[in-house]
Amino acid sequence: MESTLDRFQLKEKVAIITGAARDLGFDAACALAEAGASVVITSRVLDKAEQAAKKIADRFGTEAIGLELDHTDWQKVQQVVNQTLEWKNRIDILINNAGGGSGMGECNLFKRDPKAIAALIESNLIGPILMCKAVGEIMIRQKSGKIINIASIAAMVGRDRDMYHRNNKNEQPIDYAAAKGGVISMTRDLAALMAPFGVCVNAISPGGFDKGELPKAFVQDYSQETMLGRMGKLDQDLNGIILFLASPASDYVTAQNIIVDGGFTFSK
Numbered sequence: 001m002e003s004t005l006d007r008f009q010l011k012e013k014v015a016i017i018t019g020a021a022r023d024l025g026f027d028a029a030c031a032l033a034e035a036g037a038s039v040v041i042t043s044r045v046l047d048k049a050e051q052a053a054k055k056i057a058d059r060f061g062t063e064a065i066g067l068e069l070d071h072t073d074w075q076k077v078q079q080v081v082n083q084t085l086e087w088k089n090r091i092d093i094l095i096n097n098a099g100g101g102s103g104m105g106e107c108n109l110f111k112r113d114p115k116a117i118a119a120l121i122e123s124n125l126i127g128p129i130l131m132c133k134a135v136g137e138i139m140i141r142q143k144s145g146k147i148i149n150i151a152s153i154a155a156m157v158g159r160d161r162d163m164y165h166r167n168n169k170n171e172q173p174i175d176y177a178a179a180k181g182g183v184i185s186m187t188r189d190l191a192a193l194m195a196p197f198g199v200c201v202n203a204i205s206p207g208g209f210d211k212g213e214l215p216k217a218f219v220q221d222y223s224q225e226t227m228l229g230r231m232g233k234l235d236q237d238l239n240g241i242i243l244f245l246a247s248p249a250s251d252y253v254t255a256q257n258i259i260v261d262g263g264f265t266f267s268k
């Protein structure tokens with residue numbers, strides 16, 4: 001009989017993780033590789049993708065390749081899917097991680113450049129939809145698969161902008177909230193579309209992670225707004241939920257949005 005721990009194994013599985021050369025995407029790739037998956041690391045910069053893939057292969061003894069991808073470019077998306085199929089002839093897991101960029105440039109809606117609004121929605125919503133379109137078709141053919149879309153708590157709460165302003169940090173623009181809300185809605189409807197083909201589709205909404213670049217005072221202020229009194233930690237706080245949703249352990253879980261925020265969203 002298969003044990004509970006066996007159901008977290010990913011041997012023979014093939015995963016694509018977008019924007020995985022660093023930070024949360026890299027963590028997600030590590031979690032899958034540690035469980036035995038062969039991983040495709042994508043980045044807009046090929047060299048960075050290849051370096052991250054080598055790091056992962058060396059660390060976990062699994063197979064990993066790096067591919068160049070701008071996930072808003074439909075031709076490039078199709079190319080990466082074809083390259084993955086040439087490599088392993090299947091795709092079991094898609095982690096739609098690429099996106100972010102929420103605090104870049106002028107973020108106040110009333111001063112924000114409309115082009116920046118469109119670009120942010122393109123990389124955080126259109127790109128993930130294109131990835132689901134290309135990879136989803138393969139999964140339907142295989143009659144199995146796991147899609148995990150990285151959303152954000154920005155989709156669920158109005159922000160305390162004062163916390164950002166008093167710590168000299170750019171606030172999150174409302175188009176980021178809109179894009180991530182779209183990711184969660186897309187996840188639910190795609191789950192319904194793909195359930196008859198044995199494909200599970202879920203979202204993860206991280207809260208703020210401290211990647212080492214944030215002002216100390218901001219980290220303190222933000223931490224106080226969480227129930228657990230801290231921001232998320234890299235190489236730790238996202239890994240478990242990624243592995244769960246990517247593995248057979250979660251075969252009866254679909255259309256969900258799992259919030260990983262130390263209790264921020266439901267605090268006060």
Ligand SMILES: NC(=O)c1ccc[n+]([C@@H]2O[C@H](COP(=O)([O-])OP(=O)(O)OC[C@H]3O[C@@H](n4cnc5c(N)ncnc54)[C@H](O)[C@@H]3O)[C@@H](O)[C@H]2O)c1
Nearest residue numbers: 019023024069070071097098099100123152206207208209
């Ligand atoms: N860090 C956080 O606190 C946090 C919180 C909630 C949600 N998120 C989400 O988690 C994901 C990863 O966040 P992160 O903090 O690791 O971000 P990051 O900026 O460190 O990494 C995101 C990656 O996506 C890539 N990317 C952006 N646009 C792209 C495009 N058009 N084509 C290809 N690649 C593109 C970037 O180059 C980068 O490598 C993002 O979707 C982000 O919105 C992050």
